[in-house]
Amino acid sequence: MKFKYVVVGAGLSGLTIAERIANELDEEVLIIEKRPHIGGNIYDSYKEGILIQNYGPHIFHTKDKEVYEYLSQFTEWHEYVHRVLSYVDGKLVPMPICIDTLNKLYDLDLDEESMKEYIANVKEDIGEIKSSEDVVLKNAGRDIYEKLFKNYTEKQWGTSAANLDSSVISRIPFRFNHDTRYFEDKYQGMPKEGYTKMCENMIKNNKIHIILNTDYKEVIDDIEYEKLIYTGPIDYFYDNKFGKLLYRSLKFVTETHDLYSYQEVAVVNYPNDHDFTRITEFKKLTGQEYPNKTIIMKEYPGFDDEPCYPYPTEEYKNKFKQYKKLMDKENDVIFIGRLAEYKYYNMDLVVKSALNAFKNKIKE
Ligand code: FAD
Ligand code: UDP
Numbered sequence: 001m002k003f004k005y006v007v008v009g010a011g012l013s014g015l016t017i018a019e020r021i022a023n024e025l026d027e028e029v030l031i032i033e034k035r036p037h038i039g040g041n042i043y044d045s046y047k048e049g050i051l052i053q054n055y056g057p058h059i060f061h062t063k064d065k066e067v068y069e070y071l072s073q074f075t076e077w078h079e080y081v082h083r084v085l086s087y088v089d090g091k092l093v094p095m096p097i098c099i100d101t102l103n104k105l106y107d108l109d110l111d112e113e114s115m116k117e118y119i120a121n122v123k124e125d126i127g128e129i130k131s132s133e134d135v136v137l138k139n140a141g142r143d144i145y146e147k148l149f150k151n152y153t154e155k156q157w158g159t160s161a162a163n164l165d166s167s168v169i170s171r172i173p174f175r176f177n178h179d180t181r182y183f184e185d186k187y188q189g190m191p192k193e194g195y196t197k198m199c200e201n202m203i204k205n206n207k208i209h210i211i212l213n214t215d216y217k218e219v220i221d222d223i224e225y226e227k228l229i230y231t232g233p234i235d236y237f238y239d240n241k242f243g244k245l246l247y248r249s250l251k252f253v254t255e256t257h258d259l260y261s262y263q264e265v266a267v268v269n270y271p272n273d274h275d276f277t278r279i280t281e282f283k284k285l286t287g288q289e290y291p292n293k294t295i296i297m298k299e300y301p302g303f304d305d306e307p308c309y310p311y312p313t314e315e316y317k318n319k320f321k322q323y324k325k326l327m328d329k330e331n332d333v334i335f336i337g338r339l340a341e342y343k344y345y346n347m348d349l350v351v352k353s354a355l356n357a358f359k360n361k362i363k364e
């Protein structure tokens with residue numbers, strides 16, 4: 001087989017770059033994907049008539065107009081603003097922290113000014129922020145850390161927030177207002193017909209060829225190519241030369257309930273109860289109407305399933321740097337995506353990274 005471009009991985013990063021190669025350069029491109037479907041972790045499918053996201057809840061949100069307009073070529077959007085509640089001390093409180101969180105959690109009646117005073121009294125005097133634990137202690141103090149962040153983070157990552165890079169919990173804002181949205185981005189929503197449909201639309205070009213159910217290492221020696229675009233785990237690419245990188249994974253367990261509605265909002269977090277981190281009710285994310293039945297998903301973190309998250313500790317950041325030196329020397333391989341770049345990318349940044357790689361390393 002001969003293809004000028006071969007893409008490893010049919011996740012959002014691989015599909016974006018393949019779409020650009022086929023539609024802008026009018027070149028043939030082969031995608032090799034080890035799973036039985038396209039979309040990677042954004043894959044969704046119907047179960048008992050209800051659209052579920054097989055690898056956990058995905059809400060599209062971005063500040064980036066280019067990314068929003070790029071994906072809008074392949075989908076219309078269901079207008080959805082994500083709101084999360086966290087189950088703490090028998091109450092459901094808004095997450096991220098805002099005035100309403102504290103009022104509900106502590107039975108208070110704070111406004112913006114009095115919340116500032118409250119936080120000023122409880123926050124800890126941490127100098128330089130060195131970890132995710134420091135982020136919360138410095139912004140909101142120990143009780144909020146212990147009630148809302150400590151145990152959730154230990155479940156999610158299998159280690160204390162004190163060992164995790166500050167960037168992890170810095171994803172969550174602290175607000176002195178009544179804004180209970182999870183994301184503040186200008187553009188947010190869900191693909192109207194789902195992510196898989198959006199992905200299918202991205203690769204509707206007969207110059208794009210796909211082989212599913214195949215690890216690229218099984219076939220790559222039989223393919224002649226000029227450029228390889230790799231979106232899989234970077235340690236695997238280099239045969240674990242510097243040792244394995246850690247990727248956190250999740251086990252996703254769905255339940256069907258004969259109810260119209262299971263919970264108040266699409267996602268409820270359980271920091272201190274159960275082994276799972278959160279429950280997602282899909283109809284509330286997608287806006288799908290379905291009488292007397294709903295499907296929920298519980299997420300159990302571990303290390304044994306599909307790699308989901310790069311592991312943001314010093315040890316693995318340093319190990320990745322060793323791989324990065326090799327990556328930078330490659331002329332015929334382009335590395336993009338969450339697993340290859342070992343970055344905690346949201347979907348918009350994955351698309352951005354693929355579009356930039358296309359512009360700077362392929363089109364040039
Ligand atoms: P992936 O989707 O992992 O794709 C990589 C592909 O490569 C996979 O299909 C894999 O099977 C394939 N592959 C790997 N190795 C090989 C091999 N050897 N041979 C062939 N194929 C291979 N982002 C948001 O913006 N909003 C959200 O709400 C959000 N929620 C999330 C919730 C969860 C539970 C998770 C895990 C992630 C979430 N994300 C969210 C992030 C989002 O999933 C990623 O940014 C995005 O899917 C990454 O795309 P990717 O192509 O880089 O990686
Ligand atoms: N987090 C937490 N409690 C929560 C929600 C999040 O402690 O109720 C922490 C946890 O460490 C998590 C991080 O904040 O990994 C980032 O949360 P986010 O929702 O951005 O993670 P995602 O699910 O998008 O990866």
